[in-house]
Amino acid sequence: MRALGVLSPSLAAKLENEDKYILEIDSLKIPLALIHIPDTEFDENDDQQANIVLVKKKGFSLNYRDFGIIENAWNKLKNTDQDTYYPIGSEFCGEVLKIGKNVENLRVGDFVIANCSYPLAPLGAPAGIPSNHGSKELEMFHKGKLIKVPENIPVEQASGISIGIQTAMSMIRKADIKEGNKILVTSITSNTSLIILNYLKDKKCDIYGLSYSGKDTNKVKTMFPFIKTIYNFKDNNLPKDLLFDAVLDPFADTHLVALQPNLNFEARYVTCGMFNQSSEKIRSKESYVNFPSFIGRLISKNIQIKANCLGTTEDLEQGLKILSEDPNSIIPVDEAFSKEEDINLFLDKSFLKTKKTGKVSFIYS
Structure with missing residues (x-):
């Protein structure tokens, strides 16, 4: 599977310049790249994963909060001599690939986005943003951290609207x-x-x-x-x-x-x-x-x-309902990228190095 990650120095050194992106945060120069990593393994019959959902991402986006996450990740990786990485991404849209035995609110094939409900979350899930690794093409989530997205909301838009x-x-x-x-x-x-x-x-x-x-x-x-x-x-x-x-x-x-x-x-x-x-x-x-x-x-x-930190499940449900049912509802998407070679263009717009009005998404093809 693929993921957009912060790279350790040794891993970054193995990539050609055109295959990585250098993000400057104050005096820091942090290497990022879209990389191929091992698939996430999931056993739907495992009792320990009874409340878990495996999602295959269709698209993801970055948020302003990712600046802080990237800096923190780099501070942990910059002194290691291992080839390692930290996947990033705050928002995503994906398809339910597998579900655990106790999952009843979602079905295989549903398209979902993150439910970032805070300070409480439904179905016994932990509160807040479910992942800082939204670019991971395969990822497991607690059933209470996902919400089905209406069918008429396109992936390009759904990939960046949860938060x-x-x-x-x-x-x-x-x-x-x-x-x-x-x-x-x-x-x-x-x-x-x-x-x-x-x-x-x-x-x-x-x-x-x-x-x-x-x-x-x-x-x-x-x-x-x-x-x-x-x-x-x-x-x-x-x-x-x-x-x-x-x-x-x-x-x-x-x-x-x-x-x-x-x-x-x-x-x-x-x-x-x-x-x-x-x-x-x-x-x-x-x-x-x-x-x-x-x-x-x-x-x-x-x-x-x-x-204000995030919102409730009801806030998200109401907002999705309006976006789905009101033809005059506008949440702009500036551009959606889908080619791996365009990841640097996606990052330029995400990090405001080029002009944009609205969200920027990366779609896995």
Whole structure:
């Protein structure tokens, strides 16, 4: 089977330059490659695998969280003298190949994606993202960590929606949006925000966008014409008198402090992550704030900060239902790659070295 992996130095040295990809994270240069590895063995009659499902991946994608996973993997591999690797990938779509004796919620032949339900998971499964190895062509999962994907959702799209839908639906729920509210969605071209916008379109409220650089916002405005205005964070052009009742923000370390003056009394600020994923950036003094002063301003306006990690099974089910049944539902896929020789192009777009709007998937052919 195949997998996209972080390579140990000795294994990377055995590959030609064109067969590997060097990812630069701060001062690190980390080798990645699509490699062939031994198949995963699965015995459907084994009592120890009674609740387990073997999935053959049809496609996978990478997320922003993979930066941190890749760095951690490299820190463990860089000093070894063995030919070894760490498979990566946060999301996937696959076909059920085999099931254990106690699996009743899925059948062989079903197409499935990850159920990242958190903090609880169904059927006695562990909570959270089921795998950091989503690119492994064959992988075993607990039956509660998978959910059947509707047939009319294409593999190219299904390969990169689990985390996004579960997160977006949960953030919108926690934002407690009311009719007439002013809503701001930050990092408007990010994958999470594009999915959030898709599920905001039927809300009876005023929706605004914020882009860090101001680039490629016309595409977003075309896809989601209900957005009233998209502002530019770097230009600091948010009107001082524009106050938001709710903010949906994928990158709190970039926006939270700066947006505080534009938060209305009793506003809800929902965030699901940070932009600075690498250890060097996290330790940087540039990320420090005057905490007492900042908290004091939030208290004075009764601001609610809601941290969000993933979402519930119900969030994912509802999001998939809308995506499947609403012809106007838009979760964009920028490009899908399927040739092994195109893996570096896939990685360039995944890691934002080339422009994209939406998810990028790699399809196993």
